[in-house]
Amino acid sequence: MHEGGKDKTVGRRTFIRNGVQISIAVGLGGIATLVATKAGGDEFVWQLDPSKCTQCGRCANSCVKSPSAVKCVHVYAMCGYCDLCGGYFLPETKILDTAAEHQLCPTKAIKRTFIEDPFFQYTIEEDLCIGCGKCVKGCDAFGNGSLQLQVRQNLCDNCNECAIARNCPSDAYSRVPADKPYLLNGFGKEKPDIT
Amino acid sequence: MDLGKKNRTSHRKRKPVKKGIALAVLTLLFAWQMASTYAIQRFPKPEFESGYITPETLLPTPRAEILEVMDVAVLLMALSLVTWAVLKRRSRNLVFWISVFSLAYFGFYREGCVCSIGAIQNVTLALSSGSYIIPWTVLAFFMAPLVFTLAFGRTFCAGVCPFGAFQDLISWRPQKIGPQLNAVLGVIPYIYLALAVLYAATKTDFIICRYDPFVGIFRFDATFGMFLFAGVLLLSGIFIARPYCRFLCPYGVLLNWISRFSRHHMTITPSVCIQCRLCEDSCPYECIEKPVTVKNPDSRQTTLKKFILAILLMPFFMLLGGWTGSQLHESLALVNGKVWMANELLHPEKDASQPETIEMTAFKASGKPASELYAEAAEIIREFYIGGWIVGGFIGLTIGGLLAGRLMTRYRTDFEPNRGTCFSCVRCMDYCPIKS
Numbered sequence: 184m185h186e187g188g189k190d191k192t193v194g195r196r197t198f199i200r201n202g203v204q205i206s207i208a209v210g211l212g213g214i215a216t217l218v219a220t221k222a223g224g225d226e227f228v229w230q231l232d233p234s235k236c237t238q239c240g241r242c243a244n245s246c247v248k249s250p251s252a253v254k255c256v257h258v259y260a261m262c263g264y265c266d267l268c269g270g271y272f273l274p275e276t277k278i279l280d281t282a283a284e285h286q287l288c289p290t291k292a293i294k295r296t297f298i299e300d301p302f303f304q305y306t307i308e309e310d311l312c313i314g315c316g317k318c319v320k321g322c323d324a325f326g327n328g329s330l331q332l333q334v335r336q337n338l339c340d341n342c343n344e345c346a347i348a349r350n351c352p353s354d355a356y357s358r359v360p361a362d363k364p365y366l367l368n369g370f371g372k373e374k375p376d377i378t
Numbered sequence: 379m380d381l382g383k384k385n386r387t388s389h390r391k392r393k394p395v396k397k398g399i400a401l402a403v404l405t406l407l408f409a410w411q412m413a414s415t416y417a418i419q420r421f422p423k424p425e426f427e428s429g430y431i432t433p434e435t436l437l438p439t440p441r442a443e444i445l446e447v448m449d450v451a452v453l454l455m456a457l458s459l460v461t462w463a464v465l466k467r468r469s470r471n472l473v474f475w476i477s478v479f480s481l482a483y484f485g486f487y488r489e490g491c492v493c494s495i496g497a498i499q500n501v502t503l504a505l506s507s508g509s510y511i512i513p514w515t516v517l518a519f520f521m522a523p524l525v526f527t528l529a530f531g532r533t534f535c536a537g538v539c540p541f542g543a544f545q546d547l548i549s550w551r552p553q554k555i556g557p558q559l560n561a562v563l564g565v566i567p568y569i570y571l572a573l574a575v576l577y578a579a580t581k582t583d584f585i586i587c588r589y590d591p592f593v594g595i596f597r598f599d600a601t602f603g604m605f606l607f608a609g610v611l612l613l614s615g616i617f618i619a620r621p622y623c624r625f626l627c628p629y630g631v632l633l634n635w636i637s638r639f640s641r642h643h644m645t646i647t648p649s650v651c652i653q654c655r656l657c658e659d660s661c662p663y664e665c666i667e668k669p670v671t672v673k674n675p676d677s678r679q680t681t682l683k684k685f686i687l688a689i690l691l692m693p694f695f696m697l698l699g700g701w702t703g704s705q706l707h708e709s710l711a712l713v714n715g716k717v718w719m720a721n722e723l724l725h726p727e728k729d730a731s732q733p734e735t736i737e738m739t740a741f742k743a744s745g746k747p748a749s750e751l752y753a754e755a756a757e758i759i760r761e762f763y764i765g766g767w768i769v770g771g772f773i774g775l776t777i778g779g780l781l782a783g784r785l786m787t788r789y790r791t792d793f794e795p796n797r798g799t800c801f802s803c804v805r806c807m808d809y810c811p812i813k814s
Binding site: 214217219221222226227239241259260262299306326335336337338339341349352354364 | 420422424427433435439440441443491497499500510521587588594636640715737739
């Protein structure tokens, strides 16, 4: 205090203001340093862990984007190329063809192409996919789990607070560093056998 | 498992039965062999004879990081530019066009995310959680406006914040609502800030982002409820200038505190105030303080009484607020998903006809023991108990402080902007007849 008193040109208010300014500056610097020790060079992105996903269908409607930035992704390396695909056909389907009434997908976003007897390739047409996860549920229940819901990072707005993550009942979403945006569950590692 | 495989393989074929059975057995053996080796897939990937090549699973990458860095650069440039426009050029026109740019870039192009307001929560989370890693850009978005405000006042609000710019552009017929209502509504941002920090620190939710009325408009995709909220806010914004900034914005609280002690805050007049009173009604935000030329309006004894009252008010309100907050901690904690789930498990709905919630199904599917969940929920509720005291105490202190502030009068000879609440929008300068 006495320093301000000595200098006659500096008034009481100015002195207090200067003091507070310096304290705020130091405080801000402190907070910044403290937070910076936890700051990473990477941006974060939202990631869906397919092993936690219960295919409840909320990804389709909760996303701030419409249609959702979450899409079904086909991990071909995990696919069994089944004729009777649990992700493609409605349960109880007898005739295995591409008729719309036999398909599980509400938007007909899965394309079934013949490769060689008895194998078929299933391709997701991402423009049509709404991320409802119906096919994922089917593939998970009857197949290898090669159909997986994933946040398509090119479509994702990367909201600070992901609206789907907030709505997800199984806590499958997390912020991860942007250099490893996808987690293809079971791809190259063991997948628990549920039968 | 074997049965499933057999059914499965037989489904695959539409071949003559004999050959089918033989193939099925073979496939089954093969599958069993594979299963024992890899134990990964129920249906191993076939070995194709037609030379089919498995397509690559495309994994598109997120927005390039260089663009995020560009956002920070644009933020710093806009801040510098608007500060120059406010303090040096003193030009409302320039501030107006910078705010149009900010609205277009940070608002409609970048879709209002990440913003400095929401960054409060990221910083809180980074400080309270060991695992959360805050991106540099978010930290920059949080710090840069604070630093600028410490030096130059709230120029960020004037023309960089897209939310502020939006409301500034639509305030066509601003009406005065009076200092009393202004003060009462002005408490809301403090409550909002306290709750936002509480929920971010307990890893519960980012409520600022969740109840952000503008992001839905920038993206043209808000839910009905948020559209309604945004609609009411924007319509009222035509008559009450900047309702979000004044009566909701939690970042504004921080800027308000810092701006009070800013080094070079804007002034209405470039040199001397001649008391012409032309600027008196120019501020749509009611931030211009009128001169109080009486140095000591009360007797010495009254002043002393007021001072003692003010000193006593704050701890009283602080304790009252803290106690109220601690009483409400369980209700506050119910917003947390884990606490909610534990509550559902402990007190199941009496009505059995209600279908099971998706959350409950997901929890049961996860195979996590209920005791583990209870332990986690208890820990979170304990955090909320402490948080309730802090939040309540903070809100009490705010109310006490505002009341105490109203008891005091401050000597002032000229018309001056209130450094805390002034958005540096430069409107008042146009009214000042002194131009140099």
